[in-house]
Amino acid sequence: MDETKAKADLVRYLQSARDAVLWKLEGLSEYDARRPLTPTGTNLLGLVKHLAATELGYFGDTFGRPSEEPQPWFEDDAEPNADLWATADESREEIVGLYHRAWKHADATFAALDLGATGQVPWWPEERREVTLHQILVHMIAETHRHAGHADIVRELIDGAAGLREGNDNLAYGEGGPVWWEEYRRRLEHTAQEAGGAGGS
Numbered sequence: 340m341d342e343t344k345a346k347a348d349l350v351r352y353l354q355s356a357r358d359a360v361l362w363k364l365e366g367l368s369e370y371d372a373r374r375p376l377t378p379t380g381t382n383l384l385g386l387v388k389h390l391a392a393t394e395l396g397y398f399g400d401t402f403g404r405p406s407e408e409p410q411p412w413f414e415d416d417a418e419p420n421a422d423l424w425a426t427a428d429e430s431r432e433e434i435v436g437l438y439h440r441a442w443k444h445a446d447a448t449f450a451a452l453d454l455g456a457t458g459q460v461p462w463w464p465e466e467r468r469e470v471t472l473h474q475i476l477v478h479m480i481a482e483t484h485r486h487a488g489h490a491d492i493v494r495e496l497i498d499g500a501a502g503l504r505e506g507n508d509n510l511a512y513g514e515g516g517p518v519w520w521e522e523y524r525r526r527l528e529h530t531a532q533e534a535g536g537a538g539g540s
Contacts, residue, residue, distance in 0.1 A: 398445035
C-alpha cells in the first residue's frame with residue numbers, strides 16, 4: 340500500500356471517531372452536556388475537551404509543531420483533571436471550536452509529514468518516547484474511539500439515545516424501539532441473577 344493511501348485510511352478512521360464524539364452532544368442542554376454520570380466524573384463535554392487537548396499535544400508538540408492554543412489545563416495551578424470537564428464559563432461552542440481547531444492543526448501535521456516522520460512524546464517513558472507519525476495516528480485512533488465508546492454510554496444514560504453515528508446507529512434489532520430494548524434488558528438481568536444464584540459471584 341502506498342503512503343498516501345495508508346495515511347488517508349488512518350485519517351478516515353480518526354475522523355469517524357471525532358465525528359461520533361461530537362454527535363453525542365447534539366440536542367442536549369448545557370446541563371446534560373456536562374453531567375458527570377460515572378463515579379469518576381465522565382461527562383460528554385469533558386471528553387471533547389480532553390480529546391482536543393490530546394490532539395494538540397500528540398499532533399503538535401510531539402512533532403515540533405506546537406499550536407498557538409492556550410492550554411491552561413496543563414499549568415501547575417490547574418484544577419485536577421482540568422482537561423476532563425468544562426467550567427461554567429466555558430461554553431459548549433468554545434470547547435467544540437477548540438476541538439475543530441485541534442483537528443485543523445493535526446490535519447496540517449498530516450499534510451506536512453510522512454508517516455515515518457519521528458517525534459518525541461516527553462510524557463512517555465524514556466525508552467518509548469521516540470515515535471513515528473504512523474504510531475501516533477494509530478494511538479489517537481484508539482484513544483478517540485475509546486472515548487467515543489464512553490460518550491455513547493454517557494449519552495444513553497442521559498436520554499436513552501444510542502448508536503454509532505447519524506444515519507447508522509449500528510444497533511442490532513433496534514427497530515423494536517424502547518419496548519423491545521426494555522424486554523431485552525429484563526431478560527439479561529434475569530439471566531445474570533440466574534447465573535449468580537447458580538454459583539456466580
